[in-house]
Amino acid sequence: MTSILETKGLCRAFGGIVALNNVDLAVEAGRITAVIGPNGAGKTTLFNLVAGVYPVDRGEIVFRGTALNNVATHKRTAMGIARTFQNVLLFGNMTALENVMTGQHVRSRYGFFEAAFRLPKSRREEETISLKAMRYLNLVGLGMHAQRNALDLPLGQQKLLTIARALATEPQLLMLDEPGAGLNTLEKRDLSDLVRRIRDMGISVLLVEHDMDLVMGLAEWVVVLDSGQKIAEGTAGEIQRNQRVIAAYLGEEEE
C-alpha cells in the first residue's frame, strides 16, 4: 500500500489554543479513512491545513510525494485535493448545476478574453463543463434539481451538492467534513453508499464524522484525535476496543 497523503509532526496553534500537536498521519490510497474525536479535537483544523487555508506552524504535509507547505490553496485543488465544509458553504447566488460547474474551474482553461468574445474555445469548454457537472449532479442523485437555487434545497441535498461540487474538481483525495451531520437515517444510508461508490471510482476519502455507526460501517482505517493529539489509529474494530479512545469519549460525555 502507498499513502496518498502524509503529515509529519504537524503543529498548529491559534493564539494560546493548540489545535494540532505533532500529528503524524498516513492516508492510504484508494481507501476510506476516518478521523474522529471529540469537539475541538482539531479535525477541521487538519482539513484546513491540508487544504492550505492556513499555514502550518511546524511539520510537513506531503501529497503524492510533493511537499505542500508552500503551495497555495487553489493550486492544491488543481493537484487533486478536494474538500467539503462542516458549514456547507454553497454559492447561494447560483443554481445547483452552476455550483457544480464551479468545481470544473481547475479542469478548464479558457479565461476572460475567450469569454468576452465568445471564441470557439469558450463554447467548446463550456459544453464539456456543463456535461461533466450534470454527470456529477446525477451521481449524487440531484439531477432533477439542476436549475434550482442551491440554497432552496433542504440541508441533506445541500450536503450532497457540496460533495458533487468537490467531485467536479476531479480529485484524487476527497476530504468530507461531517457529511452526515443533520441527515436522517435514510439519508445517512444513501450517504454511505455514495462514499463507497466514490472510493470505488479510485478516489481516496478522508472523512470526519461524529456518527459512530456511520464511521464504523464505512471506514477501513480510523484515526482518533483528542485535544490536537493523535491518540490511536487502527481498524474500526480495534478502535472500538481501545481503552484510550473510550476514555476520551467518556471524558467528553461527563462534561
Add this chain to the structure above:
Amino acid sequence: MLAKVRGRAAYAVIVLLLLLVMLAPFEWFLARYTTLMIFIGLNTMLTVGLCLLMGYTGQVSLGHAAFFGIGAYFSAILSKTYDVNPWLAMGIGAAATGAFAYVISYPIFRLRGNYLAMATLGLGLIIYILFRELGDYTGGPDGMYGIPYLSAGGFVFDTPFKRYFLVWGLCLAMLLISQNIVRSRSGRALRAIHGSEAAAESVGINSAQFKMKIFVLSAVYASLAGSLFVHHLRFVGPQPFGFLASVMVVVMAVVGGLASVWGAIFGAAAIRILSDKVLLEFGELDLIVYGLILMVVMIFLPQGLFVGLKEGYARLRLRYVRREAEP
C-alpha cells in the same frame, strides 16, 4: 415556466432598449436629449464596470470616479498639451489606468467589506486632490479648455449626433462583453468569490487574481468613458471626478440592479435624468436625495429596477397566460 417567461421578458426589454438607443438622436424622435443621452451612455460604462466588481464579485469601490478622471486627464493632457493623436491618447490612458488599478489591487484587496470601502474612498479622494493640485499639468481647479475632437480619417466627431453613436457603440460593446464574461467560467468564478471566498478557493479559484482582473477591467471601462467624456465636452476640470461622482455611480449600479449587466442602462438613465432635470432645484441637498433613493431601492427592489421590471412583466404575462388557459 416562470423562468422561461422571465427569459423572454429580458429579451424583449433588451430589444426595446436597443431600438430606443438606435433611434433616439434622430430629429423626429428624441434629438433634443442627445447630449443627455451621451451622458447616460458614459455613465452606463462606469456603472457596468462597478456592477461586475460589486454586484458579481462582491467587492465594494467608493472611488470609481478616480479611474474615470484618470482616463479623462490622460486624454486631455496628451491630446491637447502634447499633440498626441486622441485615439492613441485614449489607449495610453486606458493602459495607464489599468496598470494603476493592477498595482493598487495588491494592497487594496488585502482588505474586505467596510475596510475595502474606506480604502477605495480614500483612493478616490487622493486622486481628486491630485487633479486639483497638479495645476501645471491639469489646469488645477480651472481645468483645461480646447481639447480636440476625436476623428477617424477625414471624419470628425464634431456634432453631438455623431458622438452619440460613438459613445453608444462602445457602451453596447462593453455591455455585451460584460454579459459574455458574466456567463462564462470566469463569471462563475467571480460569483463564487461573492458567494463564499473560502469555498471558491476550495474549488481552485485564485480569488486574489480574479478580484484583480475584474478591478482592472472595470477601471479600464471607466477610463475609456473618461476619455470620451473630455473629447465630447472639449473641457476637463476636477469637479466630475469627486466623491459625489463616485457615490452616484454606486447609486446607479444599485438602482439598475447590482447583479444585472443590462440594468446598468436603467440605473444610469434614471439617476442621470433625475440629477439633470430634477435635482438642480435642490442644490447641495442632492446627496440626501441619493441617500434616500439608495435606501428605498435597497428595501423595496433589492435586485434593482431592471430585474424589478423584468419580474413585474413576467408576473403579468404569467397571469395573462393562465387566464387564457382557463376554460
